[in-house]
Amino acid sequence: MTHEAPLAPGATIGILGGGQLGRMLAMAAAKLGLRAHVFCPDPESPAFDVVRVTTVAAYDDEAALARFLASVDVVTYEFENVPETTAAFVAAQRPLYPDVRALATTQDRLIEKTFLRDLGIATADFAQVDTASDLAAAITAFGYPSVLKTRRLGYDGRGQVMIREGMDPGTALASIGGQPAILERFVPFEREVSVVAARDHAGAFAAYEVIENEHENHILKRSIVPAATGLAEAAFDMTGRILDRLGYVGVMAVEMFVVREDGQERLIVNEIAPRVHNSGHWTLEGAVTSQFEQHIRAVAGWPLGATARLGDVEMTNLIGHDADAWAQLAADPAAHLHLYGKTETRPGRKMGHVTRLFSAQPSGG
Amino acid sequence: MTHEAPLAPGATIGILGGGQLGRMLAMAAAKLGLRAHVFCPDPESPAFDVVRVTTVAAYDDEAALARFLASVDVVTYEFENVPETTAAFVAAQRPLYPDVRALATTQDRLIEKTFLRDLGIATADFAQVDTASDLAAAITAFGYPSVLKTRRLGYDGRGQVMIREGMDPGTALASIGGQPAILERFVPFEREVSVVAARDHAGAFAAYEVIENEHENHILKRSIVPAATGLAEAAFDMTGRILDRLGYVGVMAVEMFVVREDGQERLIVNEIAPRVHNSGHWTLEGAVTSQFEQHIRAVAGWPLGATARLGDVEMTNLIGHDADAWAQLAADPAAHLHLYGKTETRPGRKMGHVTRLFSAQPSGG
Numbered sequence: 081m082t083h084e085a086p087l088a089p090g091a092t093i094g095i096l097g098g099g100q101l102g103r104m105l106a107m108a109a110a111k112l113g114l115r116a117h118v119f120c121p122d123p124e125s126p127a128f129d130v131v132r133v134t135t136v137a138a139y140d141d142e143a144a145l146a147r148f149l150a151s152v153d154v155v156t157y158e159f160e161n162v163p164e165t166t167a168a169f170v171a172a173q174r175p176l177y178p179d180v181r182a183l184a185t186t187q188d189r190l191i192e193k194t195f196l197r198d199l200g201i202a203t204a205d206f207a208q209v210d211t212a213s214d215l216a217a218a219i220t221a222f223g224y225p226s227v228l229k230t231r232r233l234g235y236d237g238r239g240q241v242m243i244r245e246g247m248d249p250g251t252a253l254a255s256i257g258g259q260p261a262i263l264e265r266f267v268p269f270e271r272e273v274s275v276v277a278a279r280d281h282a283g284a285f286a287a288y289e290v291i292e293n294e295h296e297n298h299i300l301k302r303s304i305v306p307a308a309t310g311l312a313e314a315a316f317d318m319t320g321r322i323l324d325r326l327g328y329v330g331v332m333a334v335e336m337f338v339v340r341e342d343g344q345e346r347l348i349v350n351e352i353a354p355r356v357h358n359s360g361h362w363t364l365e366g367a368v369t370s371q372f373e374q375h376i377r378a379v380a381g382w383p384l385g386a387t388a389r390l391g392d393v394e395m396t397n398l399i400g401h402d403a404d405a406w407a408q409l410a411a412d413p414a415a416h417l418h419l420y421g422k423t424e425t426r427p428g429r430k431m432g433h434v435t436r437l438f439s440a441q442p443s444g445g
Numbered sequence: 446m447t448h449e450a451p452l453a454p455g456a457t458i459g460i461l462g463g464g465q466l467g468r469m470l471a472m473a474a475a476k477l478g479l480r481a482h483v484f485c486p487d488p489e490s491p492a493f494d495v496v497r498v499t500t501v502a503a504y505d506d507e508a509a510l511a512r513f514l515a516s517v518d519v520v521t522y523e524f525e526n527v528p529e530t531t532a533a534f535v536a537a538q539r540p541l542y543p544d545v546r547a548l549a550t551t552q553d554r555l556i557e558k559t560f561l562r563d564l565g566i567a568t569a570d571f572a573q574v575d576t577a578s579d580l581a582a583a584i585t586a587f588g589y590p591s592v593l594k595t596r597r598l599g600y601d602g603r604g605q606v607m608i609r610e611g612m613d614p615g616t617a618l619a620s621i622g623g624q625p626a627i628l629e630r631f632v633p634f635e636r637e638v639s640v641v642a643a644r645d646h647a648g649a650f651a652a653y654e655v656i657e658n659e660h661e662n663h664i665l666k667r668s669i670v671p672a673a674t675g676l677a678e679a680a681f682d683m684t685g686r687i688l689d690r691l692g693y694v695g696v697m698a699v700e701m702f703v704v705r706e707d708g709q710e711r712l713i714v715n716e717i718a719p720r721v722h723n724s725g726h727w728t729l730e731g732a733v734t735s736q737f738e739q740h741i742r743a744v745a746g747w748p749l750g751a752t753a754r755l756g757d758v759e760m761t762n763l764i765g766h767d768a769d770a771w772a773q774l775a776a777d778p779a780a781h782l783h784l785y786g787k788t789e790t791r792p793g794r795k796m797g798h799v800t801r802l803f804s805a806q807p808s809g810g
Contacts (some may be wrong), residue, residue, distance in 0.1 A: 089771055107472050110495045113771070113784025129497050130475045258484060348574045368778070377775070386778035390755070406478070410742070413733070413751035419454045419478025423761055432478060 083399055087153055089113030093379060094152030094174070096139070096166070098125025098422040100430060101158035101356050101372075104364070106131045108372035114380060116377050119148050126421045127158075138167045149173045156330060156379045160186045160354050161233055162367035177329040177379045182354040185326060188231045188263050192352060199325055201318050202348045204337075205265040215249040218263035225266045230259045238298075240264075267348055269337035271309045273316050276360035278331045278374045278384050279323040286374070286384045287316045288367055291359045293335070296399075299428060303359045305366065305393040309338050311347050322352060331375035333357030358397065358430070365416045366393035391437035401432035451746035452518055455477030458744060459517030459539070461531070463490025465785040465795060466523035466721050468596065469729070471496045473737035481746060484505045484513050492523075501681035504531045509632045514538045521744045525551045525719050526598055539805045542694040547719040550691060553596045556628050557717060564690055567713045569702075571629035580614040587606050590631045593617055595624045603663075605633075606624070632713055634702035638672045640680050641725035643739045643749050644688040651739070651749040652681045653732055656724045659699070662765075664793060668724045669760040670731060674703050676712050687717060696740035698722030723762065723795070730800050731758035731783045756802040769795035 087093075093109050095102045098120030106116035107130050117133040118125065128134045133151065137144030140163060149155070154175045160183060167180045173305045185195050207218035209228065219226060230239035241255050243263070253261065272295065279285035292307035293300055309315075318336045333353040339346050360371035369377075369385025377384055398405075401427065409417045419432035452458075457472050460467045463485030471481035472495050482498040483490065493499045498516065502509030505528060515519070519540045525548060532545045550560050558568045572583035574593065584591060593602035606620050608628070618626065637660065642652035657672035658665055674680075684699045698718040704711050724734035734742075734750025742749055763770075768790065774782045784797035 086772060089768075090786065090788060107475065110468070110472065110786065111783055112775075113786045115494055115786065129480055130472070132494050132497070132499070134497070138611075143555045150458070222477060365569070368781075376643050383773075383776045403454075406748075410451075410477075416733075418476055421455065421475065421478045421480065423455060 087114065090115070091153040091380070092117055093121060093376065094119060094132075094155040094170075095127065095149055096120075096155065096170075097158035098122060098127035098134075098161055099158055100126050100422075102127035103130055103154070103420060104361075104370075104372045105158060105198060105356065105375060108370060108376045109380075112376060112380070112382070113375060114376065117148060117152050119145070124423055126438055129421050136262065139163050142169060145169055146173075154379055156375070158355055161387055178332070178354040179327070179329070182326050182328055182332075183376055184268050184329075186352055186354045187350075189229055190231050191258075193262065195325075195353075196349050199321055201321070202346065204267045204348060204350070206262045209253070209261040209263050212250040212253050215243075215253055215261075215263060217242060222263060222265040227264045227266060228256060228261055229264065230256050230261050232259070240298075242407060267337050267339060267350075269348070270340045270345070271308070271338045272350075273309055273315065273338055273347075274303075274357065274359040275319040275336070276363070276371050277316070277319045277332045277334070278371075278378050279320075279328045280378045281329055281381050281382050283324070284384055285320050285323060286387045288363055288371070288387045289362065289364070289389050290315050293359050294431060297428065299397070299399060299430075300358045301397055301399070302415070303362055303393075303395040305389060305395075309345060310336065311345050314347055318347065318349065328354070330354070330378045331356050331360070331371050333359060335359075336424055357361070358433075359395075360435050361418070362393040362395040362435050363387075366395075366437055391439045393435060393437055395435045397430055398432040398434065400427040400429055400431065401425060405434070408433055408434065452479065456480065456518040457498075457516060457744070458484050459484060459513055459520040459535075460492065460523060460743065461485075461520065461535075462523035463487060463492035463499075464523055465491050465787075467492035467725075468495055468785060469737045470521070470523060470721065470734075470740060473735060473741045474745075477741060477745070477747070479741065482513060482517050484510070489499075489788055491787055494786050501739050502600070507534060510534055511538075519744055521740065521747060523720055525803055533802060539560045539803075543695070543697070543719045547691050547693055547697075549697075551717055551719045554594055555596050555625075558627065561687070561689075561714050561717075561739070564686055566686070567711065568669070569632045569715070572628045574618070574626040574628050577615040577618050580608075580618055580626075580628060584608060584614065587628060587630040589683050592629045593626055594629065595621050595626050597624070605663075607808050632704060632715075634713070635705045635710070636673070636703045637715075638674055638701050638703055638712075639724040640681065640684040640699045640701070641696060641722055641723065641724040641728070641736050642684045642688065642699070643736075643743050644693045645743045645749050646694055646746050648689070649749055650685050650688060651752045652684060653725065653728055653736070654754050655680050656727070658724050662793065664764060664795075665723045666762055666764070668727055668758075668760040670754060670760075674710060674728055676703065676710050679712055683712065683714065692790060693719070695719070695743045696721050696725070696736050698724060700724075723798075724760075726750075726783070727760040727800050729783070730754055731760075731802055753777060756804045757800055758800060760798055760800045762795055763797040763799065765792040765794055766790060767798065771797070774799055 092115040118127045119135040224245040290307040291326040292304045294302040335350045336349045457480040480751045483492045484500040655672040657669045659667040700715045781800040
C-alpha cells in the first residue's frame with residue numbers, strides 16, 4: 081500500500097525495531113504531534129520508554145503483526161534486516177517506507193553492490209561466493225588482502241573476515257558460517273565518509289553535509305562534520321541517484337570510502353542503509369532538522385525540513401563502558417549528552433553519544 | 446525527603462501533570478537516559494504518548510500515589526497547583542523538587558507577593574480582599590483601574606477581573622466566585638518580560654537571557670529573545686535572590702513588567718512559576734540546553750547545563766485553531782514546529798508552538 085496525503089497530527093507511525101534509532105524516531109514523531117507504536121521482540125527495548133503503545137513479539141508473529149498494523153497508519157523501521165516475509169505482510173496492509181524494494185536491495189550485499197554497479201556508481205570489486213572454490217577463484221582475481229562478507233545480516237564487523245595470504249578458503253568460509261557471501265577487493269581508503277539524505281514522496285531530495293567517520297573495532301566511534309573532502313557534490317549526486325532509482329521515501333545513509341589514486345580523490349560506495357544512521361546523530365543539535373524528524377517527515381508524507389548545518393560538529397559514540405563517564409560528560413557545558421536508556425552495559429554496545437558544536441556559523445547543506 | 450547524589454541513568458522521575466510541559470520534560474529525561482512516570486487524572490494526557498509508565502488517577506488518590514511513588518526515585522511537576530495534601534504525601538516518601546515551600550509560596554498570590562515584598566523585590570501594590578468591604582477599601586487606596594484576582598488557581602486570565610469606575614465591589618467579588626482574593630494596583634507597563642532560570646542542589650544558578658512576551662486574551666502569544674531592556678542584570682539578580690531564598694531546585698520562571706517612570710525603566714515582578722514555562726519553549730532550539738533538560742538535570746541532582754543562546758529567537762504559540770495551519774508551518778524551512786498531540790482543538794487551548802531562529806550568532810546567557 082502507498083499513501084499520498086500527508087498524515088495529520090494524531091496519526092500513528094508503526095516502527096519495527098526498538099533500539100536507540102527507534103527511540104529517537106519515536107521522539108521525533110512526538111515533536112510533530114504524531115504517535116508511534118514500536119514493535120520489537122525484546123521486552124527491554126530502549127524505544128519502549130518513549131512511547132505508550134508497544135508490541136513485544138517476534139517479527140514472524142503474524143497475529144501480533146496484524147494487531148500492530150490495525151493500530152498504525154504507516155510503517156517504518158530502524159534496521160534493514162526486517163525479514164522479507166514480515167515486510168511483505170506489512171506492505172500488503174499498510175504503507176511501508178522505505179519500501180520492500182529498498183529492503184530487498186540493501187539486505188543482500190550482492191544485490192546491493194550489483195544495484196550500485198548498474199547505476200554506474202563505483203564500489204569495491206566484488207564476486208559472488210557460494211563455495212570454497214568460488215572463494216579461491218575470487219582470491220586469485222582480487223589478491224590479498226581481500227574481505228569475505230556474508231551477503232546477509234552483517235553489521236558492526238560481524239559476518240566478515242579479512243582474507244590474508246596463506247589462509248585456507250574453506251576455513252575462511254567456515255568462519256562466517258558457510259553462508260552465501262561475497263569477496264571484496266580490499267580498498268586502501270584515505271578516509272571514510274557518509275551522506276545522510278532524504279527523499280520524499282514527490283521526489284524532493286535533501287542531504288546533510290558530508291560526514292567523516294572513524295571506526296574502532298568495526299564500530300563507528302566518531303563522526304566529524306564537515307568531512308575533509310572536495311567531493312561533496314559527487315557524493316550528493318551519487319546519493320540522489322540511488323534514492324531516485326529506488327523511488328525511495330525516507331532517510332538513507334550512504335557510506336563511502338575516499339581513495340586517493342595518482343593524487344586524485346575518488347569515491348567508492350561501501351554500503352547503503354535504508355534508515356537513519358549513527359553517522360547522522362549529530363543532526364539532533366547540529367542541523368536545523370534532525371535526521372529523525374526528517375525521516376518521520378518523509379514517512380508521514382510531510383515536506384522535508386531544512387538540512388543546514390549550525391556549526392562544526394563532532395559526534396562521539398559512547399560504546400560499552402564509555403557511558404560510565406556520564407557524570408563527567410553531564411558536567412561538560414560543551415557536550416550534548418544522549419543516553420539510550422539501555423539497562424545492560426556490554427562491550428561493543430552503543431549506550432549513548434555526545435555531540436559537540438565547535439562554532440555556530442551557519443552553513444548551507 | 447531529599448537526596449544528594451545524582452540519579453544514575455535508568456532512574457525514574459515521577460512527573461505530576463500530563464500536559465505539554467510534562468510531555469517535554471519526559472522527552473528531556475529520555476534524552477539523558479532517565480525514565481519518566483507521568484501521573485495525571487486525564488486519560489488523554491499529551492505526556493502519556495511519550496512515556497511507557499503512566500498513572501491515571503486523581504491527585505488525592507493516595508493508593509494510586511503510593512503505587513506511583515514506589516516506582517519513582519524523585520518527583521517533580523508541571524503545574525504549580527499540585528494540591529497541598531498531595532505535595533505533602535509525596536514529599537514524605539520521595540524527594541520532591543521544587544519542594545513544598547516553593548509550591549506553598551507560589552500557589553497563593555497573597556503569600557507570593559508578600560514573599561517578594563519581604564525580599565525587597567518590587568511588585569504591584571496589593572491588598573488582601575476577603576469581603577466586599579475589603580475590596581471597597583482597597584479600591585479607594587489604589588484607584589481605577591485595578592485588578593481583582595483570586596489568591597489561588599488562576600491562570601491564563603482566569604480568576605481575575607479588571608475593576609473599573611462605577612463597578613460594584615460585591616458584584617466584582619461575585620464574578621470571581623467570592624473566593625479569597627487580592628486587589629492589585631494596575632501597572633501601566635511598557636513591556637512584559639520573563640526570566641527562566643534554574644538552581645541546582647548545590648546552589649548553582651543559571652539563567653537564560655531575558656525574554657520579551659506578548660499576550661493575547663491573557664494567553665502568551667509570542668516570546669522574543671533577547672528582550673529589549675537594559676535591565677537584564679537586575680532581572681537576573683532578582684531571580685537569583687528568589688531562588689536562593691526558597692532554597693529552590695529546578696527551573697523557575699519569573700514574569701516581570703518593565704515600567705517607565707520619569708524616563709527610567711524599572712522592573713516589577715508580576716508572578717513566579719515553580720516550573721518550566723511557556724516563555725522558555727524557545728530554548729529547545731535556541732539555547733545550548735533546553736529548559737526541560739535543565740529542569741530534569743536539577744531535579745536529578747545533575748549539574749546545570751549551559752544556557753547560552755544560539756541566535757535571535759521568536760517563539761509563537763499555536764492556540765486553538767492556529768494549529769490547523771500545521772501543513773503550511775511544516776513546509777516553512779525556518780519554522781521549528783512542535784505539536785503537543787492534543788486530540789481535541791478548543792479555543793484558547795495551547796496546541797503547539799513554532800520557534801524561529803533569526804541568526805546563529807552565539808551569545809552569552
